[in-house]
Amino acid sequence: MSKGFDLISDIHLDFWVKVENPKHKMLPQIEDFINSILPDNPQNVLVIAGDLGHYNWQNQLLIKELKQVYEHILLVAGNHDFYLVSTNQEKQYQGKSTKRVLEMKELCKEVMNVHYLDGNIIEIDGVKFGGVGIWYDFSYGMKELGYTKEALYSKWWEVMNDSRLIKGLLDKSFTFADEEKKKLDSIVDESDVIITHVGGDWSRVIGNYKFDSVTSFYYFDGSNHFSKLEDKVWCFGHTHQRYDYDAYGCRFVNASLGYPSEGKGRKIVQIEVIK
Ligand SMILES: [Fe+2]
Structure with missing residues (x-):
């Protein structure tokens, strides 16, 4: 049975559809955007593996529109979903990125x-x-390239937007990753x-990328699971x-x-799960 x-x-919606009020002005643009990425015969379930966009209320419009097509939508949080991109957002979420994610979870609950x-x-349906x-x-930088955790932390602090735009979550020991x-x-x-x-x-x-310490900020070490993955599908994103x-x-x-800016024309990908 298939x-x-x-x-x-990595939809990054606000890069495709400019955020503007009122909502009804933005809706047709979101609809056009969805049509540009939809496959010919959408299945029942859509999985979005993180990085929706920077504005929860805009993301919710996208989800509601996608729900006209898909019976079920499954999401996980991406790093950008934690971003507070303006002083307004910092105020709105009291300087806590987790509050933005919590709000997005609540907005999703409103949609069946x-x-x-x-x-x-x-x-x-059995899956x-x-x-x-x-x-x-x-881990990539430590295991593959021999860097210390401290050196990688400095590099991360220096080059990654995550270090500037994610608030109140990532301490020096990166305990969030362990959780x-x-x-x-x-x-x-x-x-x-x-x-x-x-x-x-x-x-x-x-x-x-193989020799670049920045690759350390695009993967985690999942090797403890490799012996348990037989016949599974692992969906991921983050790298574009x-x-x-x-x-x-x-x-x-x-x-x-x-x-x-990375190119247009990519569409939603269709996966068959054989069970
Ligand atoms: Fe990401």
């Missing part, structure tokens, strides 16, 4: 069959989808489809490089959309 789902990540996964599993945002853990990993530990075994924003397998990193490959008996798929 059951499939549609997949996308929209599931914001955060260390839990949802079963739809178990388990999701959590997860966080990069610097997210624990959530993942609790769902991997049971899930047929694993959804994370940051990918747990860096084996396909190529070219200059698309991937679709088999490893450890599992299919890894990155169906990122990315920014308009």
